[in-house]
Amino acid sequence: MTIGRVFERWKPTARRRSHRIEFKGQAAQEFLAGETLHGLAKRHDISRNLIRLRVQRYQAGVFDEDAAAADLIEQYEARIAALERRVGKQALAGRRKSPWSGESRCDSVVWRFGGCGRTRGGDERSGSLFSYVDLEARVGKDHPLRTIRGVVNEALAAPSGEFSAPYSPTGRPSIPPEKLLRAVLLQAFYSIRSERRLVERLQFDLLLRWFAGVGVDDAARDHSTSSKNRERLLEGDIAAKLLGAVLAQPRVKRLLSTDHFSVDGALIEAWASMKSFKPRDGSGEPPTPSGGRKREADFHGLKRSNETHASTTDPEARLYRNEPGKEAKLCFIGHALMENRAGPAVDARLTQADGHAERIAALRTIEPRADRPRPIASGADKGYDAEDFVNELRPMNATPRQQGRR
Numbered sequence: 001m002t003i004g005r006v007f008e009r010w011k012p013t014a015r016r017r018s019h020r021i022e023f024k025g026q027a028a029q030e031f032l033a034g035e036t037l038h039g040l041a042k043r044h045d046i047s048r049n050l051i052r053l054r055v056q057r058y059q060a061g062v063f064d065e066d067a068a069a070a071d072l073i074e075q076y077e078a079r080i081a082a083l084e085r086r087v088g089k090q091a092l093a094g095r096r097k098s099p100w101s102g103e104s105r106c107d108s109v110v111w112r113f114g115g116c117g118r119t120r121g122g123d124e125r126s127g128s129l130f131s132y133v134d135l136e137a138r139v140g141k142d143h144p145l146r147t148i149r150g151v152v153n154e155a156l157a158a159p160s161g162e163f164s165a166p167y168s169p170t171g172r173p174s175i176p177p178e179k180l181l182r183a184v185l186l187q188a189f190y191s192i193r194s195e196r197r198l199v200e201r202l203q204f205d206l207l208l209r210w211f212a213g214v215g216v217d218d219a220a221r222d223h224s225t226s227s228k229n230r231e232r233l234l235e236g237d238i239a240a241k242l243l244g245a246v247l248a249q250p251r252v253k254r255l256l257s258t259d260h261f262s263v264d265g266a267l268i269e270a271w272a273s274m275k276s277f278k279p280r281d282g283s284g285e286p287p288t289p290s291g292g293r294k295r296e297a298d299f300h301g302l303k304r305s306n307e308t309h310a311s312t313t314d315p316e317a318r319l320y321r322n323e324p325g326k327e328a329k330l331c332f333i334g335h336a337l338m339e340n341r342a343g344p345a346v347d348a349r350l351t352q353a354d355g356h357a358e359r360i361a362a363l364r365t366i367e368p369r370a371d372r373p374r375p376i377a378s379g380a381d382k383g384y385d386a387e388d389f390v391n392e393l394r395p396m397n398a399t400p401r402q403q404g405r406r
Contacts, residue, residue: 021066024054025058027044027046027054028051028054028057028058028059029058031051032055135206135210135215136210138207139207139210145189145207145211148211149211151249151251152185152242152246155242155249156182174225174229176213177229178213179213179214181233182213183198183202183208183226184230184239185211186198186212190208195223195226198226199220199223199226247346255341255344256339256342256344257339257341257342258372259376260339260340260379261337261339261340261346261366261369261376261377261378261379262380263335263337263338263378263384264335264338265334265357265361265362267331267333267334267353268331268333270317270332271313272311272313272314273330274329276311276312276330277310277311277319277330278311280308280309280310305319306318314330317330317332318352332351333352333353333357334350335348335350335357335361335365336348337365337369340379346369347365349364349365358383358384359384362378362380362389363389363393366378370396370397370398371397375397375399376399377398377401378393378399378401379401
């Protein structure tokens with residue numbers, strides 16, 4: 001046998017023909033329209049059994065699914081091709097001549113520790129273009145924010161219909177209120193002092209992005225947009241409803257006691273300068289030794305009170321001092337009711353600053369929890385040691401346990 005005959009015997013067979021989905025559907029439609037199998041097989045050069053199989057698949061709707069899958073594959077191939085072109089352009093634009101060209105690629109430090117070792121990893125300053133690790137996998141399973149996020153997500157799912165009330169049905173979509181509330185919680189957990197700093201942390205902190213529900217490729221919103229939407233939620237009393245939904249969860253209720261509580265208050269400085277505290281009638285401007293928008297002012301010797309003066313920046317702020325001898329500030333008073341067994345805050349309020357605000361707010365927070373057969377115990381510091389406060393507590397079925405004055 002000659003070499004030519006050997007090659008002819010082992011010559012690869014012809015490649016199997018493949019038809020497009022449109023052609024397969026056309027042949028099935030022609031058969032269903034009345035054309036014979038013999039005529040179709042002769043005209044299209046395909047077997048009659050293959051035509052029967054395609055008719056069955058056409059009647060079962062398989063060709064429609066194949067067409068949708070083919071369209072999807074074509075779209076993804078176009079996207080991949082576009083990404084490949086983009087990566088190629090970036091690689092060509094960022095290519096630089098190596099400073100080690102023509103020399104050994106071994107650094108002197110590498111020579112000192114054993115020569116140019118092949119096991120030494122390269123110091124690549126730029127990361128990969130694509131990341132295939134989910135944010136969920138980057139957060140530890142025992143991280144405390146995981147438990148908090150689960151509780152918060154369940155609480156946010158409860159009053160979801162109430163979140164839509166402050167928003168208009170028309171216009172550009174705003175920040176989702178769920179993401180905004182989770183971001184506010186992060187601001188409290190990590191003592192982030194402003195919305196601007198919070199947005200800066202969201203740019204690079206993957207843990208904060210995961211908790212707030214912001215994707216890796218999602219752009220962080222502007223700080224002014226976050227502040228505006230946060231005010232909208234506060235006006236709708238959404239924060240108080242979120243706290244109530246958290247406390248109503250069974251796994252949170254197990255941590256709480258219904259017998260022992262403590263009340264306390266703290267001054268919260270207003271976002272208003274003392275220069276804005278001016279007479280209500282508009283007279284008597286403070287002395288201005290130097291001009292300009294941030295001019296200096298000397299208030300020594302001036303008599304100012306909440307009855308005659310008010311802040312032009314925040315009219316609801318009041319001039320108040322916490323203790324004798326302390327400086328007076330424009331502020332509010334924040335009140336919190338804590339459960340003594342686990343220590344969480346179960347109620348919080350904000351009121352104007354005056355001498356009776358703490359005791360009045362304490363009565364309003366204790367009263368709903370004292371409506372029961374058994375008495376409750378309420379602890380407080382010496383600032384609540386007043387006769388009128390104790391006399392109001394006893395009819396509520398609450399036993400005061402405040403620190404006495406010395």
